[in-house]
Amino acid sequence: MRQLLPPSDLDPDLVALYAEPALARVRGGFVLGVDGGVAVDGNSRALSGPADRAVFRTLRAVCDVILVGAGTARVEDYGTIRLTAEGAAWRKAEGLPPLPRVAVVSRSLDLDERLFAHARPLVLTCEDADLSRIEDRADVIVAGTDTVDIGLALDLLAGEGLGRVLCEGGPRLLASVVAADRLDELCLTTTPLLVGRAPDLLPLDLGRPLGLRLRHLLEDQGTLVTRYDVVRRPRHADSEGEVSSSGG
Numbered sequence: 001m002r003q004l005l006p007p008s009d010l011d012p013d014l015v016a017l018y019a020e021p022a023l024a025r026v027r028g029g030f031v032l033g034v035d036g037g038v039a040v041d042g043n044s045r046a047l048s049g050p051a052d053r054a055v056f057r058t059l060r061a062v063c064d065v066i067l068v069g070a071g072t073a074r075v076e077d078y079g080t081i082r083l084t085a086e087g088a089a090w091r092k093a094e095g096l097p098p099l100p101r102v103a104v105v106s107r108s109l110d111l112d113e114r115l116f117a118h119a120r121p122l123v124l125t126c127e128d129a130d131l132s133r134i135e136d137r138a139d140v141i142v143a144g145t146d147t148v149d150i151g152l153a154l155d156l157l158a159g160e161g162l163g164r165v166l167c168e169g170g171p172r173l174l175a176s177v178v179a180a181d182r183l184d185e186l187c188l189t190t191t192p193l194l195v196g197r198a199p200d201l202l203p204l205d206l207g208r209p210l211g212l213r214l215r216h217l218l219e220d221q222g223t224l225v226t227r228y229d230v231v232r233r234p235r236h237a238d239s240e241g242e243v244s245s246s247g248g
């Protein structure tokens with residue numbers, strides 16, 4: 001892998017490029033085809049090559065909690081979490097548990113058995129959910145009435161010391177996070193494939209586009225690895241998008 005932006009002749013140090021202080025921050029991590037599709041035959045395996053796997057496992061290593069929608073956790077194995085050796089060493093040096101927690105967002109609580117295979121997951125759900133479906137097999141956080149209030153759920157996670165959140169999607173969960181205005185950054189791997197008909201990254205009517213600022217660009221055999229910050233909209237903006245002169 002080589003670092004194109006900011007320009008560097010050194011091999012990228014992925015942990016240094018992605019590790020952040022333990023502040024509450026929500027990072028999205030996704031792999032896409034060039035046409036934006038996020039799945040082939042219902043899952044993302046065909047999109048992910050060696051460069052993406054290295055970044056994916058690094059992103060997992062440097063977070064406190066992996067946030068995933070039940071839809072994705074029904075088609076991909078969230079019971080086994082692998083990290084890079086460098087990422088695992090970083091966690092040890094930071095005094096963190098060997099693995100991040102996994103938090104699944106679900107109202108139905110129709111969860112894949114693999115989720116419970118090795119560790120006790122967190123389940124973020126709402127008051128209307130039938131908790132008897134997961135009995136005593138998970139640590140449950142209830143946020144919201146008939147749907148999960150993502151902003152509240154993220155605040156409750158931060159209160160448990162799980163502030164560095166890696167949202168691995170899928171698209172519907174990402175839409176909930178963006179709709180709650182809680183996405184701080186987006187780490188995207190673009191694989192040189194046209195996927196064709198597939199779910200889009202963000203199934204949400206945003207009204208106005210959300211700005212992103214590129215932090216870095218890596219490349220490996222045609223695969224592009226990017227990290228973007230979300231540019232927050234001014235809180236007091238008029239209809240032209242300018243900061244209001246009367247705003248505080």
Ligand SMILES: NC(=O)c1ccc[n+]([C@@H]2O[C@H](COP(=O)([O-])OP(=O)(O)OC[C@H]3O[C@@H](n4cnc5c(N)ncnc54)[C@H](OP(=O)(O)O)[C@@H]3O)[C@@H](O)[C@H]2O)c1
Pocket residue numbers: 029030031032037038039042043044047068069070071072073075076105106107108109110147148149150168169170171172173174176199
């Ligand atoms: N390329 C990539 O990087 C990538 C990453 C992730 C996923 N994917 C792909 O994306 C597809 C799945 O994505 P998806 O958008 O259909 O599903 P998803 O976002 O993973 O999961 C949707 C489910 O999450 C729960 N959920 C999400 N937000 C909620 C809220 N605010 N309140 C209550 N429940 C909420 C609901 O679960 P219940 O139905 O249990 O109530 C909902 O049905 C798969 O094909 C997967 O392989 C690709």
